[in-house]
Amino acid sequence: MGSNFQILREELYEVISEVQTLEEIPMDFQGRFLSLINMVSFMLMEDRENFYGHFLLQMTREIKYDIASPTSVTFKGAKYVIAFNPFIYLSLTMEQMLSTIKHEIHHVIALHLIRAKGLKGTYSNLVINMAMDIVANQYLNYLPPYATTIEWVNSHYKLNLKPYNPLEYYAERIQRELNLEEDSETEEREESGIEKEYDLAKTHDQWREIKDIDDKTLQEFTEKFASEAIKGTIPVYLSSMLEDLNREKGEIPWNIYLKKLIGTLESKKKKTITRRNRRQPNRLDLRGELRSHVAQITVAIDISGSISDEEFNQAMKEVLNIVKNYNHEITIVECDTEIRRVYKVKGIKDLKERIITGGGTKFTPVFKYINSTDANILIYFTDGKGEEKLSIMPSGYTTLWLISGRGDKLSLKEPFGIIKKLKPVQINTDTIDLLDIKNEGWSMNSQQPMI
Template sequence: MANSEGIVDLHREISEAVLKYEKSADPALLSHINDGFSRFAQLVTLFLVSERDTYYGYFFMAMTFRPNPNMDAIAGILLDAYPPIFEANPLRLFKLSLKEILYVFCHEVDHVVFNHPAEMVRSNPEKQPDLFKLFNYAADASVNDQLNYEAACGKKFLAPPKGIITSQFISARFNIAQVAPRQDYLYYFNLIKDVALPEEMGNSKEPGFEGEPLAGGFSVESGGDEGAEFEEGSFVGGSAEEAGGSVEPGFEEGLLIGNHSWESSTGEDEEITGTLDEMLESATKEFLNNVNELMGAEARGMMPAYFIERLEQINAPAKLNWKQLLKKYVGTISAEKIKTKTRLNRRQPLRFDLSGTRESKTLKIAIAIDTSASMDSEQLRQIFAEVFAIVAQRRCEITVIECDAEVRNVYRITSPDDANLEVSGRGGTCFSPVIRYINDRRYYRDALLIYFTDGYGEKSIPRPRTYRNLWVISGATVHLSVEQPYGLVLPLEDA
């Protein structure tokens, strides 16, 4: 129990130092508090790994700790560093009881495990402040409900701070009946994302020490005793509520002032923010895999099921999307070479009578539509809109080829409005007529062929003489009857 006693003593020491610092603002005392936080974090890590919860303990083994008395939030994990940094404001953190501090530590880990950093960026591409605030409510409700459940199931070393955001808070604050507990962030976010923030939520105010709410859904007003001790395997007298009991949120105190960012950059550089979700997701993947590598086989077998599921998800091969692939192809298609008298011949530069060459800078795309497929007008409209959005910055020539058992119609379009959307239900399907039509015309040698079909047709086709080929199937990709499609086969709808 040496670890337990050391944590209790150190927590009491730092809490008392914080109270003294508030009265004196002594820099030497602040330095002592910061040093104490670093020692406290090391003891928490050792305590969790050796005596209480190896799952969270391994996460803290895979990161470093840094005190920051100037941050508005109580704590947060910075993912744009290696190893990730657990940053906390000790002046706020040690206003909480010992059980509540451990709750804060575990709370921040769960945000990362559930991929909330990257999801926050994706959920709000226009960076609306109110939407970020709503995301934090949803993410905190998901994480805190799970932690409260774990505390009730036996993790008596955890206790929720007063005023945390939970599903009960979401229900009461947004006046939504029958909000289910222990759901993922998306469930809560979809419930509240289109609901106007109550007036008091929209008002920005500086967080303070006396019961005002802070980032992460925590209030610094603690309901516990500072002199918490261990008894029968758990902290005693150190929580606002017993960990296993029903926690009634303080609805007037649970406002979320500030947002999680999970990265230390300012976010003002457009080049950085444009890929911020990818950076955060990559950092999360690396972090979780590092934690997994620290574990032995026995420890790994004791991990929660949701951790194992997350590892499988982040390490699964990426699923291709036909729109993403089209963007990639557009960037790699070489422009056609045409002769010009304005340039010298590169092979014989002294022969002024010979023409040189230049790139036409025109992107050629052939869109083949299987008129017997089960695509309706709305799907076709979306397809053409997507294609034109992808090639918007390129000079391009788009040809539409309608075909069932034979080529029925060929025409050029310059905008989505030019496309014929009434093309369904004309009979059987053959893919070869489109391929032969393209192969017979040199114009398509450097073009991209995209074939939209339900997949049912011939088993073999001639090899298309185009630059690249892409099959987009309206159903399952296994339905494509062609045994050798000479190109990638992807579903029309994202999985």
């Protein structure tokens, strides 16, 4: 089949290389190109690592001439759909063609289609794309010369990123070190409807088409696809990725859930001269927009000693990152069996060293206080140990419970909110200032650091 493959590839490449408009593409081109993809699929099935072949077998295939990468993936009609741009794909070697398909499957089983949404607004599109591609490419050989790898990013931007970390680790460090501004919206496609060159900033634009499915259902479909693809021996790195996928059982990380909550609060926007218009950033005569709704966020923390400074400080950095693009006010409430202190913060430097009482915990005083405010969201940090029943009913706000990595479960029989578990972080035993703690990039969410 090798010689037939090469002959067909060369013929198709010769045809497409001369095309300038979609109208010039021959009528039989699409059928012949999909025949080539069938050959690629057969190679993946015959490969020792046939997981990729069995996964691809379940995917719908389509041709899209306007994607800025050789392949792309989306989800439509209860199916994962893999798209191919012949203008870019046919320029690859056979080995590179196989790797680009594996690359897309890595995005799927690492839940990047879900997790990227939680990073939007906090990091630029370019940074998110780079971080995801570092993860998807780290186990692949025979990559295209333009592929984003950890070696290329470290060399090109003079960074020192460590291998085999989750995408949140790479996004946080790339954004912080390069201080990249949030991208303006992707420019409209050229009238020709053709992309002939790879463009990192646009590689995952097709994911915007995923609208009519919630994250939990999408993850359940992903688990099903992955389970059906396991027909034989799989490499160790894939085993690790699949274990992480199955471990989640559809849980949405707490920071993504919080971002969704914040997003539901904004409705109106006001004009501002301090921000450029996103659609036409070069038009200085057009004013940008800011969200006019002020999100009132209360962060309660159990100061009885159950939450470590490291956990709270790192999680608060994530909270502040999530809300920074919204008009917001954050109020900190410190409580054990009663409220000890209330103050407002605008940044991480405003956090005060907590008073550790070492006593018991009651949740009711916080809810009694919140009921008298105009709070929209309550984030409650605790180890979960307190009353079994609140003596006062929450009213007019959403509650997000964040259980310490050292905690077990919430003692309340009726929580009146969503419960998420924080992953443990390394606890410093030395006496250090709260504000000197270094953020090590582990995402404090309800999931393991998925590859």
